[in-house]
Amino acid sequence: MSNPIQLIWKDKEALSIAAAYHFVSAAAKSIAANNRFTVAFSGGSTPKRLFEILATPTFSNNIDWKKVFIFWSDERFVPHTSDESNYKMSRTALLDHIRIPRKNIFVTPTKGEPAACASEYEASVKAILGKSAQFDLTLLGMGDDGHTASLFPGTTILTETKRLVKEVWVESKQTWRISFTYTLINKSKEVMFLVGDANKYPILKKIFAKNSKLLYPVQGVAPQKGQTIWMLDEAAVTGK
Numbered sequence: 453m454s455n456p457i458q459l460i461w462k463d464k465e466a467l468s469i470a471a472a473y474h475f476v477s478a479a480a481k482s483i484a485a486n487n488r489f490t491v492a493f494s495g496g497s498t499p500k501r502l503f504e505i506l507a508t509p510t511f512s513n514n515i516d517w518k519k520v521f522i523f524w525s526d527e528r529f530v531p532h533t534s535d536e537s538n539y540k541m542s543r544t545a546l547l548d549h550i551r552i553p554r555k556n557i558f559v560t561p562t563k564g565e566p567a568a569c570a571s572e573y574e575a576s577v578k579a580i581l582g583k584s585a586q587f588d589l590t591l592l593g594m595g596d597d598g599h600t601a602s603l604f605p606g607t608t609i610l611t612e613t614k615r616l617v618k619e620v621w622v623e624s625k626q627t628w629r630i631s632f633t634y635t636l637i638n639k640s641k642e643v644m645f646l647v648g649d650a651n652k653y654p655i656l657k658k659i660f661a662k663n664s665k666l667l668y669p670v671q672g673v674a675p676q677k678g679q680t681i682w683m684l685d686e687a688a689v690t691g692k
């Protein structure tokens with residue numbers, strides 16, 4: 453496990469542009485090495501801005517989308533047409549504007565029972581990634597309660613070790629979610645957190661403190677063989 457890298461940008465816009473450059477370069481490297489780029493998207497307003505930037509020709513023309521395979525690190529258990537859907541957000545911000553084969557987009561199933569949908573999604577992950585279950589890049593955000601993906605404080609998924617994807621009941625939101633587990637996230641070659649805004653400061657301060665205690669789900673993200681990059685803005689690291 454490599455030490456996490458922290459990069460601090462002036463504001464959310466600068467952070468998103470930097471993340472877009474990083475995404476282009478990560479895609480190019482993976483495609484050069486393995487002829488494909490496997491990436492997990494996340495929800496939240498920060499990834500949304502990244503996706504909008506990636507949709508502009510400057511960025512999208514530099515990505516060989518035919519070789520990009522997209523999953524979601526977590527999804528709300530709502531129809532794909534719902535404004536709550538992370539897939540819908542990604543579609544409107546990015547996927548509708550690029551030429552990517554439909555077969556490269558692995559939308560989280562959200563019809564029927566959450567447990568069956570989670571198993572089905574796990575099977576898709578295994579089918580595409582094979583035994584290694586290693587994404588080239590996993591994008592994550594962080595909520596102001598310290599959750600990441602749908603690994604919320606106090607939920608049973610936090611102690612799941614066998615599964616790669618699981619359904620989770622989130623009491624605080626009275627809703628089902630489908631989420632990657634730590635096991636899957638921590639196999640990733642690279643994890644990139646996108647965290648902007650002053651409301652993230654109280655948690656960042658605690659988790660980046662020397663000898664920090666294990667307090668929040670986000671602290672369980674530690675890729676075994678991969679690299680974590682925190683893309684932060686000044687507001688998130690100063691609280692101002």
Ligand SMILES: O=C(O)[C@H](O)[C@@H](O)[C@H](O)[C@H](O)COP(=O)(O)O
Nearest residue numbers: 495496497498499593594595601
């Ligand atoms: O579904 C959710 O609970 C949110 O989408 C969440 O997972 C999100 O990633 C963080 O709250 C960060 O969101 P921001 O990028 O908007 O700060």
